[in-house]
Amino acid sequence: xxxxxxxxxxxxxxxxxxxxxxxxxxxxxxxxxxxxxxxxxxxxxxxxxxxxxxxxxxxxxxxxxxxxxxxxxxxxxxxxxxxxxxxxxxxxxxxxxxxxxxxxxxxxxxxxxxxxxxxxxxxxxxxxxxxxxxxxxxxxxxxxx
Numbered sequence: 453x454x455x456x457x458x459x460x461x462x463x464x465x466x467x468x469x470x471x472x473x474x475x476x477x478x479x480x481x482x483x484x485x486x487x488x489x490x491x492x493x494x495x496x497x498x499x500x501x502x503x504x505x506x507x508x509x510x511x512x513x514x515x516x517x518x519x520x521x522x523x524x525x526x527x528x529x530x531x532x533x534x535x536x537x538x539x540x541x542x543x544x545x546x547x548x549x550x551x552x553x554x555x556x557x558x559x560x561x562x563x564x565x566x567x568x569x570x571x572x573x574x575x576x577x578x579x580x581x582x583x584x585x586x587x588x589x590x591x592x593x594x595x596x597x
Contacts (some may be wrong), residue, residue, distance in 0.1 A: 455532060459499045467497035471505045478517040487517075495524045499532060506537035506545040515546040519555050526558045533559060 456466045469477075474494070481490035494500055510518065525531055535545075539556055542548030571579070578584045 456499065456501050464498040465496070466499045466500040466501065467494065468503065469494070470503045472508060474502060474521075475510065475514040475517065478521065480498055480516060481512075482517060487520075491521055491524050494521055495529060497529045498530065499527060500578075501532045501534075503534045505535040506541065509544065510546050512547050515548055515551045515555075518546075519551060522555050522558050527562070531559065 453468075456468055459466050478487065478494075481487045522531070528595055535542075537545055539560070542552040542556060546552040546555065575584065
């Protein structure tokens with residue numbers, strides 16, 4: 453969110469969408485024969501932020517719709533993608549390792565990958581407030597993209 457706000461502050465058009473909302477909108481547009489219009493809408497902003505890819509697995513058709521969007525934006529506009537899954541798990545997320553490879557090929561070309569390890573801000577605040585107990589030597593998880 454902070455990167456998106458900073459882009460707006462510098463005059464760039466930014467669009468934020470959660471991955472599940474994006475896929476629902478693309479699928480609905482596809483059914484209604486308006487997919488080109490919806491892809492154009494998501495391709496228009498200089499920065500598209502897609503939040504929470506991998507939180508829920510994609511249906512096979514959804515992976516194809518997402519691929520179309522990534523291809524449309526490839527080398528034309530920036531995408532900021534957040535995921536709680538490492539890129540090695542994206543074959544499972546998209547239900548198709550070949551489709552995941554095609555999507556990642558375009559997303560990772562010219563990209564910067566930021567890996568965040570440890571608790572989220574939400575969990576950290578709950579621990580500070582004493583609402584969660586601290587686990588001794590918690591396992592390190594990796595969040596990528």
